[in-house]
Amino acid sequence: MRISLVLMSLCVFCCTADAGVLNFTGPFDVANWTQAMTNGGDGSFDLTNAPLSVTLFGSNNAVSGGIASDTRFSITPTTGWFIGFDWQYSTTDDPSWDPAGYSINGVFTQLSNDAGSQSQSGQVRNLLIVPGDVFAFEQRSVDSFFGRAQMTISSFSATVSSFSATVPEPASFIPVAVAFAAFGVRAFRRRRATQTR
Structure with a gap:
């Protein structure tokens, strides 16, 4: 039984060990993101601390x-x-004039609080992005006047979901095959030992 549990644990570890991304690396490297400003705004991006933050x-x-x-x-x-x-969010204006958040396929979700202080912060966890979704961090300005706001994103992480459109590499099935083979051999030996008694 212990051997079976060890093999199952090894199998799960091997199949999921490369399924995560920390910071803006791999498929989420800053080079893979698009930078845009709308309506002639003079917003900007600071990527000097990437991959740790943007x-x-x-x-x-x-x-x-x-x-x-x-x-x-x-x-x-x-x-x-x-x-x-x-x-982390900060503004020299009233927060209601410079909301910050993220969008999925153009649907904006505000993270900053209009009634909050000029400095705010928070966390987002387990946000599902399916293949083909356009995900964006957004720093908005309602009037582009009386001071700008800024939002810093850090501790970015991503874990592959079951909605993955990619096919796992054949090598990732090897631990599964080994585990099932070990289970089969163990069951065969147990059955054979029972028959010889």
Whole structure:
């Protein structure tokens, strides 16, 4: 029984050992993301701390205000993932004028609190992204005036979900085959030992 449990544990470990991503590396390397600003905004990106973190700066270039603009850092994975990250937000304006968050296929989820302080932070865990989803971090500016906001993303992680569109490499099935073979041999020996008594 102990041998069976050890083999099963080994099998699970071998099949899942390479299923995770830490920080902005591998398929989530910053080079694989698209940087965009909307409506002529002067937002920007700071990738100097990558792969540990990335920072998005909102727009602040409207002479008289009233110009909405988004600073967007997006990616379209071909594999299903559960992602997680920490976020830190700060603004010199009122938070309600510079919301920060993320979007999936254009549907925005605000993380910053309009009624909160000028410095905020939080975590997101186990957010499901299916193959083909357009996922983006967004620092928005409602008026592009009276000061910009910024959002820093750190501790980014991703784990392959069951919605993965990729086919596992044949090598990942080897531990499974070994485990099943060991179970079969053990069952055969046990049956044979029972018959000879």
